[in-house]
Amino acid sequence: KAGVTQTPRYLIKTRGQQVTLSCSPISGHRSVSWYQQTPGQGLQFLFEYFSETQRNKGNFPGRFSGRQFSNSRSEMNVSTLELGDSALYLCASSNRDQSQETQYFGPGTRLLVL
């Protein structure tokens, strides 16, 4: 099976702009989670989607939003970008039907906000 793919891999934006990141999960996986990784805060959970519904949400401001499509692909959007949003954004998919599921991560999108 193909792994989790994320696009774009690199992105440069300026403060105030918005950005949309895309994640395609492993075929058959219906759960997609998003994480932000920064040197200062480490890996932090953003949100999880399952069957087009947001199931869990981390402690991030409303500028961070996401959605999931019927084919399980997911997008996350960050509006009004701030310098502190510069980070590696990772998405992970899993087979939610399993009670103890492994998260499979994509290569990430590195976002730089200038």
Added chain:
Amino acid sequence: SQQGEEDPQALSIQEGENATMNCSYKTSINNLQWYRQNSGRGLVHLILIRSNEREKHSGRLRVTLDTSKKSSSLLITASRAADTASYFCATDPIQGAQKLVFGQGTRLTINP
């Protein structure tokens, strides 16, 4: 907020030696997972240990879990240069909205 704390933050050993990393966490969990990350790339899943398991092996990896102490350790035996990476523990908490809660990671360097 981070649930896990990893120890040490950085570890440098010679190729062929064993590497041990420790992880402590705060709340009750369903399982604990270990991941590897090379130079800011995606995370690679290494091993998952359930809350009712005490030890698990996978190749050169050995993971232990002590739920009474809320701690886990990852042992990599006969290390190789290719093992150089950052290693993260991640807990799947029983309660709370977080999917996985990661530690700050251990930066492992294997010297040839």
